[in-house]
Amino acid sequence: MGACVWSWYARSLAFHHWLAGEFQSTPLEVGKQLDWLFQKALDGYLKALAREQRTQKENSERQRAVYAGQDFPLPGADPEIERIIGDALKPYFSTQPPEHVFDTVAERLREYWKQENKRKNLLGEGFEDVLAAVVKAACVAGIQARTRISIADVAGFHPLGAKDKATKVDVIVENPQWTRPALVNVKWSIRADREDQLWDDFKEYVRFDRDQRGFDHYLITNEFDPARLNAVCDRREANNFIFKQVVHINTDGVLAAYGPPPAAVQNAEQAKRAADSSMQRVRQQVQQGRLISLSQWLAGLGTHG
Numbered sequence: 001m002g003a004c005v006w007s008w009y010a011r012s013l014a015f016h017h018w019l020a021g022e023f024q025s026t027p028l029e030v031g032k033q034l035d036w037l038f039q040k041a042l043d044g045y046l047k048a049l050a051r052e053q054r055t056q057k058e059n060s061e062r063q064r065a066v067y068a069g070q071d072f073p074l075p076g077a078d079p080e081i082e083r084i085i086g087d088a089l090k091p092y093f094s095t096q097p098p099e100h101v102f103d104t105v106a107e108r109l110r111e112y113w114k115q116e117n118k119r120k121n122l123l124g125e126g127f128e129d130v131l132a133a134v135v136k137a138a139c140v141a142g143i144q145a146r147t148r149i150s151i152a153d154v155a156g157f158h159p160l161g162a163k164d165k166a167t168k169v170d171v172i173v174e175n176p177q178w179t180r181p182a183l184v185n186v187k188w189s190i191r192a193d194r195e196d197q198l199w200d201d202f203k204e205y206v207r208f209d210r211d212q213r214g215f216d217h218y219l220i221t222n223e224f225d226p227a228r229l230n231a232v233c234d235r236r237e238a239n240n241f242i243f244k245q246v247v248h249i250n251t252d253g254v255l256a257a258y259g260p261p262p263a264a265v266q267n268a269e270q271a272k273r274a275a276d277s278s279m280q281r282v283r284q285q286v287q288q289g290r291l292i293s294l295s296q297w298l299a300g301l302g303t304h305g
Contacts, residue, residue: 010259011257012257014257015253016030018252018253018256019253049114077106078106081106081110082102082103082106085105085106086102124188125147125148127186127188128147128171128186129147131171131186131220132145132147134294135171138298139298139301140301140302142177143174143175143301143302144173144175145172145173145174146171146174147171148168148169148170149168149169149172150166150167150168150169151167151183152164152208154172155174155180155181156180156211156215157208157210158208158209167201169183169185169201169205170184170185170186173301180215180216181215182218183205183217183218184217184218184219184220185198185201185217185219185220185243187219187220187223188222189222189223190221190223190225190229190232195228195231195232198232198235198242199235202217202237205217206237216244217242218244218245218247218297219246219247220248220249220294220297221247222249223248224253224254226258226279226281227278229248229282229285230278230282230285232246233285233290233291234290241290245290245291245297246285246290246292247291247293247296247297248292248293248294249293249294250293251286251291251292252293254286254291255286258279258282258283259279
């Protein structure tokens with residue numbers, strides 16, 4: 001277990017070192033630079049949230065008035081959080097702070113956690129929406145992208161039957177000049193259950209393929225684990241890859257996280273990582289064009305037919 005944790009942490013350090021260099025920043029500051037868009041969007045969200053909280057507070061005070069004097073807890077109060085904060089900081093207090101101070105701190109912590117959950121939501125449908133917007137902005141005129149479309153509504157595929165369940169495609173990319181659109185699965189990371197889902201989705205696409213002429217099928221991901229990347233790159237059906245290509249947000253970042261190849265190692269830790277066969281296999285996937293970067297994929301859409 002310790003070796004696995006260290007391997008993950010070593011890759012994380014290597015990646016952040018590379019990323020900070022790309023942005024001419026420091027590992028501590030680069031996150032703030034990358035967070036600019038989220039923070040700007042978050043500002044509007046927080047203002048709306050403050051208005052909502054004021055309304056909720058006024059409503060709750062009016063409703064609690066009916067039970068005045070019965071010592072009901074405040075809405076949203078979490079005595080356990082307040083106890084943990086108080087116990088941790090108690091040695092530093094000359095006097096015990098008023099109870100409302102702990103309430104305020106606990107409330108601010110809850111808001112912070114809520115914001116972080118909003119951030120995590122961006123890695124699901126938000127990731128799909130951003131990719132669709134990038135396709136529209138970066139590709140030649142005529143290329144369009146739509147998100148979460150039923151396979152039955154995609155040109156060249158069967159409509160839903162009476163007993164069929166709609167399987168949605170994360171992103172479809174289409175152009176009036178193309179004979180068929182490209183089907184894109186989008187997964188920020190690839191857990192075991194998501195691998196199964198990708199396989200199930202592919203089988204449904206094949207089942208709905210009206211002309212059985214095949215289709216261009218891609219996976220876009222930000223996964224860094226070498227075993228998982230190799231698994232999706234190598235997955236086959238009837239001796240054909242289920243993905244025409246696997247697209248990583250930035251393959252340079254992946255290779256930087258894995259460290260230099262065996263021929264360029266400089267110390268024992270790098271040698272240990274370079275000897276990892278799964279990492280070497282990912283390097284081969286990049287060299288052979290099975291694993292490509294998002295920028296390469298976007299450029300290639302201009303020649304899609």
